Structures are given as C-alpha cells and as structure tokens.
Amino acid sequence: MDNNFKSLTLKNIKKEFPGVLALDDVSLEAKAGSVHALMGENGAGKSTLIKILAGAYNKDQGRILFDDKEVNIDNPNDSLNLGIKVVYQEIALIPEFTVGENIFLEKFPVNSLGIVNWKKLYNDCNNLLKKIGFNLNVREKVANLSISEQQIVEIARAIFQNASVVVMDEPTSSLTPNEIEKLFEVIENLKKNNIAIIYITHKIDEIFKIANEVTVLRDGKLISHRDIKDTSEEILIQDMVGRKVEQKFDRPVKSFDKVLMNINNISTKSKLKDISFNLYKGEILGFFGLMGAGRTELAKAIYGYDNISNGSIDIDGQTLKKFNTQTMVKNGVGYVTEDRKGEGIIKDMNLRENMSLPSLEIFEKLFTINKNKEKKISNEYIDKFEVKTPSSERLITLLSGGNQQKILLSRWLIRNLKIIILDEPTRGVDIGAKTEILRLINDLAKDGLSVILMTSEMNDLLTLSDRIIVMAGGKISKEFDRNEATQEEIFKASVI
Amino acid sequence: MSKFFQKNETILFLILLLLLVFLSFYNPQFYSIQNINSILRSSSTVMIVAFGMTILLTSGEVDLSVGALLSFVTVIVMDVINISGSLFLGFFSVFIFCFLIGLINGLVRTVLNVNSLIGTLAMMLILQGSVYIYSMAAIYNTHLIPAFTFIGQGFVYNVPMPVIIMLVILPIFVFLLNYTRYGRYFTAIGSNPFSSNLSGINNNRYKLIGFIITSLLVGIAGIILASLMDTGQQGSAKGFELIVIAAVLLGGTSFKGGSGTILGTILGILILKVIDNGIILMSIPQEFQLVVPGVILILAVYFDTLRKEKNG
Numbered sequence: 129m130d131n132n133f134k135s136l137t138l139k140n141i142k143k144e145f146p147g148v149l150a151l152d153d154v155s156l157e158a159k160a161g162s163v164h165a166l167m168g169e170n171g172a173g174k175s176t177l178i179k180i181l182a183g184a185y186n187k188d189q190g191r192i193l194f195d196d197k198e199v200n201i202d203n204p205n206d207s208l209n210l211g212i213k214v215v216y217q218e219i220a221l222i223p224e225f226t227v228g229e230n231i232f233l234e235k236f237p238v239n240s241l242g243i244v245n246w247k248k249l250y251n252d253c254n255n256l257l258k259k260i261g262f263n264l265n266v267r268e269k270v271a272n273l274s275i276s277e278q279q280i281v282e283i284a285r286a287i288f289q290n291a292s293v294v295v296m297d298e299p300t301s302s303l304t305p306n307e308i309e310k311l312f313e314v315i316e317n318l319k320k321n322n323i324a325i326i327y328i329t330h331k332i333d334e335i336f337k338i339a340n341e342v343t344v345l346r347d348g349k350l351i352s353h354r355d356i357k358d359t360s361e362e363i364l365i366q367d368m369v370g371r372k373v374e375q376k377f378d379r380p381v382k383s384f385d386k387v388l389m390n391i392n393n394i395s396t397k398s399k400l401k402d403i404s405f406n407l408y409k410g411e412i413l414g415f416f417g418l419m420g421a422g423r424t425e426l427a428k429a430i431y432g433y434d435n436i437s438n439g440s441i442d443i444d445g446q447t448l449k450k451f452n453t454q455t456m457v458k459n460g461v462g463y464v465t466e467d468r469k470g471e472g473i474i475k476d477m478n479l480r481e482n483m484s485l486p487s488l489e490i491f492e493k494l495f496t497i498n499k500n501k502e503k504k505i506s507n508e509y510i511d512k513f514e515v516k517t518p519s520s521e522r523l524i525t526l527l528s529g530g531n532q533q534k535i536l537l538s539r540w541l542i543r544n545l546k547i548i549i550l551d552e553p554t555r556g557v558d559i560g561a562k563t564e565i566l567r568l569i570n571d572l573a574k575d576g577l578s579v580i581l582m583t584s585e586m587n588d589l590l591t592l593s594d595r596i597i598v599m600a601g602g603k604i605s606k607e608f609d610r611n612e613a614t615q616e617e618i619f620k621a622s623v624i
Numbered sequence: 625m626s627k628f629f630q631k632n633e634t635i636l637f638l639i640l641l642l643l644l645v646f647l648s649f650y651n652p653q654f655y656s657i658q659n660i661n662s663i664l665r666s667s668s669t670v671m672i673v674a675f676g677m678t679i680l681l682t683s684g685e686v687d688l689s690v691g692a693l694l695s696f697v698t699v700i701v702m703d704v705i706n707i708s709g710s711l712f713l714g715f716f717s718v719f720i721f722c723f724l725i726g727l728i729n730g731l732v733r734t735v736l737n738v739n740s741l742i743g744t745l746a747m748m749l750i751l752q753g754s755v756y757i758y759s760m761a762a763i764y765n766t767h768l769i770p771a772f773t774f775i776g777q778g779f780v781y782n783v784p785m786p787v788i789i790m791l792v793i794l795p796i797f798v799f800l801l802n803y804t805r806y807g808r809y810f811t812a813i814g815s816n817p818f819s820s821n822l823s824g825i826n827n828n829r830y831k832l833i834g835f836i837i838t839s840l841l842v843g844i845a846g847i848i849l850a851s852l853m854d855t856g857q858q859g860s861a862k863g864f865e866l867i868v869i870a871a872v873l874l875g876g877t878s879f880k881g882g883s884g885t886i887l888g889t890i891l892g893i894l895i896l897k898v899i900d901n902g903i904i905l906m907s908i909p910q911e912f913q914l915v916v917p918g919v920i921l922i923l924a925v926y927f928d929t930l931r932k933e934k935n936g
Contacts, residue, residue, distance in 0.1 A: 431822070433821065433822060452826065453821055453822060453823075453824050453825075453826075454824045454825070454826050456824065457823070457824025458824070463822055465819075465822060470816075470818060471816070471818040471819050471822055472819055472822075473816070473819065474811075474812050474815045474816045474819050474820070474882075475815060475816065475882070476811060476814075476815040476882035476883050477808075477811065477812070477815065481808060484808075485808065485812055485820070485823045485825075486823040486824045486825075488805035488808060489805065492805060495803075495804050496803045496804065497803060497804065497805060497808070539823070
C-alpha cells in the first residue's frame with residue numbers, strides 16, 4: 129500500500145450531457161485516512177462525478193490532482209493505476225469463484241510456468257482480510273455468501289489492488305443493521321491503512337457515524353462542504369433539497385370495513401409457510417422483516433410471479449388457486465420491485481414505452497397503439513412527479529435511480545388499479561424524492577387504493593401503515609394496529 | 625441530422641448504395657432486369673423467414689432449425705402433391721407440419737426450459753436425419769401442375785412471384801412490430817424478461833407464438849423453393865439458417881434481444897445478396913460467397929456494440 133499518499137483533489141469539474149449540465153464547477157478533496165461523504169438528491173451529479181473518477185466518463189473542464197500533481201483520467205485503466213477503486217451498489221463478483229479467486233482475479237500468484245500457487249493465494253487472502261478486520265472463509269464460493277459479505281469481498285478486492293482511494297456507492301442499501309456495523313468496522317480499518325474514502329449515501333444517520341467531512345451536491349452544483357462537527361441532520365437535508373422537508377403525513381387512525389383481498393394459508397416450496405391476512409380497501413398494510421424473512425417472496429407469490437404450493441387468494445369475490453402475473457394485472461393489482469435495475473426498467477425502451485407497457489390496451493385503437501395519446505399521458509406523469517428529463521422519449525437508463533422509480537410507479541398509476549404492492553419503494557432514492565414518493569403513497573390510499581408496503585425503513589413504516597405485519601422465517605410473527613406499534617416491539621417480533 | 629446518421633438503418637442504406645454504385649461501374653450488366661430479378665428472387669425466401677427470425681431474436685430467442693425445416697418442406701410439398709394431385713393438400717400438410725415443429729421448438733424452450741440455441745440445434749439434427757427416413761431420394765415434380773411452378777418461377781408484370789409473396793407478407797410484420805402492442809411485448813421480453821413478466825406479460829406465450837410464426841414462414845419459403853427447384857430435395861437449404869441469422873444481426877437486431885427492426889433486416893439481406901451477386905459478376909471464386917458475409921457480420925456487430933457504448 130502506498131503510504132505516502134495524501135490526497136486526491138477534483139477541482140472545478142464541469143460535465144455536460146445533451147440537454148443537462150450534470151456537473152457545474154464541482155470540487156472535492158478526498159484525504160488519506162479520512163471519510164468524505166458525498167450527498168445529494170437523485171440527479172444531483174454524484175454518479176457522474178464518480179464515473180469521471182473511475183474513468184467511465186471524461187470531464188469537459190476542470191483538473192484532477194493526485195498529491196498536488198495534475199493527472200489525467202481518460203479511461204478506467206488510468207483510474208485503476210492511480211489506485212482509485214469504486215465499489216458499486218451492484219456486486220460485480222463471479223458467483224461460482226471462491227472468495228480468494230475473486231479477490232485475486234486480476235493477479236493470480238503464479239510461478240514461472242504460469243501455474244497458480246493456490247496456497248499462497250489463500251494465505252495472502254487471509255492476511256488481507258485480517259488487515260481490514262474481517263473473518264471469512266477464503267475458500268467459500270461467493271454465491272454462498274450474504275450480500276454484506278460479498279460487499280466486503282469487493283472492498284478487499286479494491287485494496288488488494290493497491291487502492292489509495294476507495295469510493296463506495298450506497299454500500300449499505302441492502303444490508304441489515306448488524307451487517308452495517310461490520311461494514312463500518314471495516315471502514316475504520318481502511319482509514320487506519322491510510323486510504324481515502326469517498327462515501328455516497330442517502331442515509332443521513334450513517335454520515336454522523338463514520339464521515340469526517342461532507343459535501344452536498346444539488347442539480348450538478350456544489351452546495352456545501354462542511355466538517356461533520358459543523359453540521360446537523362436538518363442542515364444537510366436543507367442543503368440537499370433546497371427547502372425544508374415536511375416529514376409528517378396526515379394519516380389519522382381509522383377503521384376500514386371493506387375487505388378487498390383475502391390471503392388464505394399461502395405457502396411456497398422455498399420459503400413461505402401458511403400465510404394468511406386481509407387487505408382492506410384504501411388501507412396501507414405495512415410489512416416488516418429482516419433479510420431472509422420472506423417479504424419479497426410473499427410479494428412475488430401474491431402477485432403470481434412465483435408459484436404457490438398451497439393456499440388461495442380471494443380478490444373481489446372470486447377465489448384464485450392458480451394464477452400468474454397476468455391474472456393479477458387483469459384483477460387490478462400492480463407491483464413495483466425492489467430490484468429496479470434487474471426486474472424493473474426495460475433498458476432498450478424510453479420513458480414512455482416503459483410507462484405504458486402493462487397498459488397498452490388502453491392506448492389501442494384498431495390494434496394500433498395511439499402514440500400521441502401515449503405521449504400525452506406519459507408527459508402528464510412526468511410533470512406531475514417532477515421527473516428530471518428533457519422528454520418522454522429519453523432512454524430510461526439515462527435517468528437517475530429516483531427518477532426511474534417515479535417512472536416505474538407511473539407505470540401502474542396510469543391504469544385502473546385496486547391494489548399496489550410496493551417492495552422497498554424508497555431504496556436507493558434520495559431524501560427529496562423519498563418524501564415525494566411517501567406522500568404519493570399516502571394520497572393514493574386516500575383515494576381508495578389499497579397498498580401493500582414492504583419496507584425496511586422503520587420510519588416510513590410507522591408513519592404510513594394502518595396496520596403492520598411483521599415476518600420472520602417465512603411466517604407472520606405478529607400483527608400491529610397503527611396506534612399500538614412501536615419501533616422496539618416491531619423489531620422484537622422480527623427476530624423471533 | 626446527427627441522429628439520422630446514428631440510425632443503424634441509415635448506415636446500412638448508405639453501404640447498400642455504395643455497393644450498388646460500385647458494382648454498376650464495375651459491370652454494367654449488374655443493372656439488367658434479369659440480374660436484379662435474380663437478386664430479388666433469391667432474397668425473398670431469406671426475407672420471408674427473416675421476418676420471423678427478427679421477432680424471435682428481438683424476444684431473445686433463436687431458431688437454428690429453419691434451414692433443415694426448409695429442406696424438409698420442399699420434400700413434403702412435392703411428395704404430397706405428386707401423390708394427391710392437390711395443391712391444397714400439399715400446402716395444408718406443409719403448414720400442419722411446420723406448425724407442429726414450431727410448437728415443439730417453442731414448448732422445448734418454454735416448458736422444458738432448454739436454451740433455444742441448443743433446443744433448435746437439436747431440432748435441426750432431428751429434421752436433417754428424419755428427412756432421409758422419409759425419403760432417401762430427391763422427389764421430382766411429376767404432377768406438373770402449372771400453378772405450382774408459377775409460385776417460384778412466374779412473373780407478374782416483370783416482377784418475380786416470390787418477390788410479390790414477400791411484399792404481401794412484409795407490411796404485416798412492419799405493422800406488427802412497430803404499431804401494435806405485440807411488437808412492444810417482444811422487445812420487452814427480449815430486453816428484460818423479469819420486468820415484462822412483472823408487467824403482466826406472459827413471456828412464454830409470446831415466445832411460443834414467435835417460434836410458430838417462424839416455422840410457418842419457413843413453410844411458405846419452402847413451397848417457393850420447391851417450385852423454384854422443381855424438386856423436393858433433402859439437403860437443399862444447407863446453411864440457410866446461418867444466412868438468415870447473419871442478415872438479421874447485420875440489420876441491427878441484437879443477439880441478446882431487445883432491439884430489432886424489419887427495415888434493418890431487409891437492408892441486411894439485400895447487402896448480403898448484392899455482395900453474393902457481385903462476387904459472381906466479378907468472377908471471384910465462389911468460395912468467397914461465404915467468406916465475405918462472415919467478415920461483414922463480425923464488423924457489423926462490432927460497430928453496433930461501439931455505437932451502443934457511445935449512446936449508453
């Protein structure tokens with residue numbers, strides 16, 4: 129490891145895309161042995177900045193200084209040679225390789241004949257993991273590891289490659305509280321090893337635990353750069369959003385009388401055991417569960433994506449035993465996935481086509497899609513949800529995560545919907561968009577839509593849900609009414 | 625304007641234009657009616673099948689059995705008409721047979737979950753073998769029904785009949801892919817099958833339809849080919865599937881699914897066929913008829929990847 133490294137500085141970076149000024153005069157300094165948090169709403173320019181650091185994009189203007197010496201980053205190789213390593217949100221490991229093989233992928237220890245010295249590889253690997261303070265069986269296949277462990281492997285890979293700067297993009301978005309603690313320990317160890325860390329997150333509480341300084345971007349501009357001592361949650365939110373965020377929702381306790389859907393004793397082969405509950409019209413039914421509790425599995429089973437092995441669903445008076453996603457969509461059910469990139473967006477399609485996909489029949493006239501009507505309606509939703517895009521004809525991959533999420537929600541709202549299943553609707557979404565999405569959910573329920581809300585954000589769960597069902601080990605462990613649920617009680621029920 | 629030049633079809637069109645200009649300077653015979661008709665006629669069977677292949681590749685699937693099926697169809701249609709003396713029975717049995725093969729290809733993919741690259745490769749072997757079980761020898765036209773010969777060899781106002789058949793089928797597929805929801809479904813399924821299923825689309829149903837449509841189109845092409853050769857011949861369409869797939873890919877359809885246009889496919893076929901023709905006109909050894917398209921295909925996919933990287 130390069131122990132002389134002091135800092136990496138970005139100075140007055142500018143980057144323009146057709147129609148969007150993604151970065152406007154942004155500067156940032158990452159100091160060795162310190163964590164620099166980078167915050168901002170979706171589309172603020174964080175990803176663009178990271179991609180410039182990683183060599184995926186070229187800057188239009190500005191300078192990059194490595195220990196006060198100006199450097200060029202024209203391609204990913206330049207970036208790697210400088211020791212800049214980006215750990216992306218999506219894990220990029222080879223599942224069928226062992227931990228050791230993945231970490232040493234770029235540089236297997238070989239003898240002069242090119243034969244791999246496995247013993248050395250696994251020994252070095254053990255030492256490396258020890259250095260960052262983590263215990264892991266180096267001969268275990270990555271496919272068998274939890275997400276957090278995989279993330280650690282990614283980080284280990286980064287420092288094996290002589291990292292001076294490690295960039296982490298939303299590293300905790302799919303981790304449990306316990307796993308987050310472990311990750312923070314690893315970060316502390318990285319600091320001790322004289323590595324500079326740029327830490328991107330939407331979770332404000334994390335910043336106060338590990339960051340030394342924090343920079344906020346908004347609409348491609350540098351809004352503030354503060355020492356962590358000189359800031360507070362309120363200041364950061366205001367910097368990010370540019371206005372005060374109203375966190376309270378008007379959702380009084382009330383009783384519902386019309387049952388819309390009965391879930392009767394649903395089981396699946398893989399996970400779910402005997403799950404039953406009712407959903408009322410206009411109700412927000414929250415689901416909480418730790419990783420592996422079976423929330424996503426339940427969502428997918430109800431929606432007909434995964435087969436059920438037992439049980440039935442009553443919806444609007446009819447009983448369904450065998451059903452698929454088509455049946456559910458026809459019955460007025462919609463689903464927004466937790467895995468936006470893998471199961472949500474269709475990357476070869478533009479915003480309009482992504483939005484209208486489940487509802488093409490409403491735009492149909494004599495077998496032909498009426499594109500003008502389609503454009504008109506998609507533009508209405510783009511305006512309504514303030515999606516940041518020059519037009520509905522833009523490819524969805526060019527949008528930030530939060531904006532993509534708004535499009536995926538609109539996908540269902542343009543049709544006549546009775547029930548919407550939302551799986552982690554605010555994951556990886558910045559605080560401004562998050563509040564908008566939560567308010568939207570509240571408004572939809574007021575208009576009579578029934579919402580099944582699966583979330584690990586305790587705050588969202590408590591402020592929005594009329595009832596809360598807690599899951600553990602593929603079963604329902606407890607049910608709470610709105611006025612009786614507390615954070616502690618819910619958590620207790622989830623670890624049974 | 626810059627968008628215009630980024631479009632795959634524009635580039636293909638310019639390449640085709642360049643080829644035409646070059647060949648007409650090189651050999652004025654190129655522009656004779658006979659020569660153009662021969663290019664168009666030999667293109668039309670490829671095009672008819674390629675319409676189906678475009679749909680399949682767009683939805684992320686492929687059918688390698690089209691060549692073997694095409695040969696089989698020429699044998700069936702000739703044999704049945706010889707025996708029965710009825711065009712209707714001949715065509716009917718062809719379409720029943722093709723429907724079944726398409727159905728099996730589709731079911732192997734959707735129910736048995738076998739990758740279509742493997743499943744249809746197996747179907748190709750099965751068809752190549754069983755056609756010899758059906759008949760060891762080539763089947764010659766003994767029925768001599770003029771209407772049958774007309775299908776492949778006839779002209780209407782100087783336009784070859786196969787071209788007319790192709791032109792009748794063409795608008796159906798342009799309409800299907802560009803203006804109906806089914807076109808969107810095929811794209812969605814190929815681009816992200818999880819997402820399309822979660823949007824309430826029955827991926828397997830549309831994949832099944834794609835395989836059946838492709839096989840039925842092979843039926844039409846096979847009838848034309850049998851008429852053109854005046855024979856039902858076992859190995860008459862060797863390598864046909866590769867030309868079709870090469871043309872569709874050259875036309876800008878992605879092998880990974882998600883994007884494809886009929887116009888691109890047509891331009892892809894015309895480019896390959898004009899090059900074919902040029903090789904003959906320029907008296908280059910005929911072996912190059914396979915070499916050149918191979919090289920072009922690699923370049924086409926390479927440039928497509930480059931463009932996608934730049935855009936994405």
